Amino acid sequence: MTTPPLILLAAGGTGGHLFPAEALGVELIKRGYRVRLATDSRALRYSGLFTQDMTDLVPSETVRGRDPVSLARTAVMLGYGLVVALGLVRRLKPAAVVGFGGYPTLPPLLAARLLGVPGIIHDANAVLGRANRFLSGRVNAIATSLPGVLDRDPALAGKTVTVGTPMRPAVLAAAAVPYEAPQANGPLRVLVVGGSQGARVMSDIVPPAIERLEPALWSRLVLTQQVREEDMARVRAVYDKLKINAEFAPFFSDLPARLAQNHLVVSRSGAGTVAELAAIGRPSILVPLPGAIDQDQFANAGVLSGADGAVRIVQSEFTPDRLASEISAFAAEPAQLAAMAAKARSVGRLDAAERLADLVAKVAGI
Template sequence: MAVAQSIMLAAGGTGGHLFPAFALAEELKRRGVTVDLMTDMRGDRYGSGFPARTIYQVPSATLASRSPADVVRTTMMLARGTRAAFSILGRVKPSAVIGFGGYPTYPPLVAARLRGIPTAIHEQNAVLGRANKLLAKRVTAIATSFDRTKFLEGKLAEKAVLTGNPVRQAVVDAAARPYEAPSAEGVIRLLIFGGSQGARFFSDTVPLALFALPDAIRKRLRVVQQAREEDLERVQEAYSEANISAEIAPFFTDLPTRMAAAHLVVGRAGASTVAELTVMGRPSILVPLPHALDNDQLNNARRLAESGGAWCIEQKNLSPERLADELEKLLIAPDGLAAAAKAAKTAGRPDAVRNLADFALALAEGRKTGMGRES
């Protein structure tokens, strides 16, 4: 039986794809396996210090529309990426290639199949993403994060394994802090973040909602909020006028620590966000990004809300007045926050990174990955 010498990970340049790949890389490194990363030309734009021996950048493109021009442009770019990936894999000779979604994973996985290298994809969301949907028939095995994954049916489901969505060690470390609901007169710590695509809505909505809260609640607030660079000044001014203590920044490198400290999180419902909230056991109001491909965030948020670990409100239904009402109801009843935190923790999969590493090594060493239909 072969022993895995190295494993190539492939991930798009967004946090939702890079962070679970990062977590797997950490675990494989702990097990003595060399990890390389193949990504698009954005590389590690989060400055996370990805734990790979080498980070390879290959051309890629996302299909923006169905217009003939976009289809031709995307196809040509993916073909260029596949040629580049084929050459890199020939030099590196990994034991397996595992993709984490996004069109940048398409060239490495297609090239790996052409070279006869075992392949797998990991789906972070409750719905199979478009790139993963294209690759699902071509790969050796599929790892999933939810017990039910939309569009994963029939023969595809037969090669699927439920591993969960792994989180980084920083999240696991922060999760050691138990949740404590706000006391009757104590401070209330709110954390608001929306990612690069979703922060603008929260910049427009949340300050107005918090300003509308009763004085007795407002004076206890300690807000940490992500905002786009161009919105920082106006958001800070809004909180200053409302006499609300707030720290505003475009990005927080210590977000897991801040999440663990929060009494309530208001955010989007990306797969990594949901995984981190559940591993930590933190209550949240989730506002899925509208118009997301295949409604993946809406599916993620609904799954967590069904468990009792979050409240899902679609953006089209969330005015500042509605958010103020929801926040007031939650903040005057801390027992409800504590119950949601417990439910979120129950829904979490803290062993996901170990499961995925076991899956990756079985794939690389030619062993059975535990394939079977999702339960």
């Protein structure tokens, strides 16, 4: 019997990069291919498709500063990672290498380029990330989640295919759960998340916003909030004082199911979160991470807010008073939440993993 082709997936160690890689991996395995993941040590915290025996750690480093010392450190670590990746690609002999963004993808994709192995990158953001931007001219194909990302660059547009964001089985299961708007005077379920790394701003703003709500709303709220360990005590103190029905955790491994269970989501607007909100069809208040060079989260949030499926609030305007006003308005108009859920769902794509797998098979010639 011939050994099935191997596809090496490369991803940065955060959920926004790893989850689409996992979704593609599931689809490729379903088609009879083998998969492995090249990533950094952060990925070991995720207990999804990629077990430790399916994972290869490749050294890498993010650009953390523009001073000579920081740049030199990044160059040395990426150079070391390239040496490791060259050995890995020679040993594994993959039919293709597929990158999902983040600096840990640079060594495997550059190794593939040097060794003549087909390379593909996928970018889930509305603007290409820095690592993918660097790799874009060095790969055989580019897959994007959203249309028009590279329309202004004819040299890249010709090898770009819009596929959507591959969704894990847990997201596809959550997408099958219909949205039910809250009943008048019934429970109002609100989920607050800040991305796979958490977000302190949510701990700073959401508790005082809840304090500003009418007391009649306190008894209706069923609040689930992602809270960093260092912020847990102060957040809990506020909700205990108000007798809010609340659950906290630093990270939710079952986030897709929780998205489906809630009436309203308050969140950062990372590419993965926005894609899952669209696929599952849930209304949201999105607060883009400020200060990013390419403003990717602002653009991501604009995809849903432009479709009337979300409210986008820049962080400087994300105040307790503003958030309290938005929650109060939604509580008074449940039909608006239902309409936003439908609009968000109209943006979502559920077949992205299949479409990306088709592209991989075509580029790899398998």
